[in-house]
Amino acid sequence: MPRLSRALLAAFAGLLLAAPAAAGITDPQLSCADYLKAGAHRKSEHSAAVAEKIRAFCAANPKMKAVDAEMTMTGD
Incomplete structure (x- = not known):
């Protein structure tokens, strides 16, 4: 697997463990x-x-918007 794919997979796996939180960005x-x-x-x-x-x-x-990254990681 390319590195980017591994990083995305790890990030999305972490999404399953992350609890929703208030937006900070x-x-x-x-x-x-x-x-x-x-x-x-x-x-x-x-x-x-x-x-x-x-x-x-x-x-x-x-290049992604930080607020979109935050929403992706927190589920908000």
């Missing part, structure tokens, strides 16, 4: 790359485990 135009550069994941409203899953998903999908 408020800028709908923020890309995952910008989210990671800004260090916004360090001050997340999510638990450390969920914040790490969002960060990993964003790292694998830098």
Whole structure:
């Protein structure tokens, strides 16, 4: 399997374990790359485990909108 596929598979597997949480990313135009550069994941409203899953998903999908990555990982 290519690395990207493994990363996505791991991210989606984590989705099954993640509990729904309140949305923490408020800028709908923020890309995952910008989210990671800004260090916004360090001050997340999510638990450390969920914040790490969002960060990993964003790292694998830098062009995706951060708010979409958050919704994917939290189920919100």
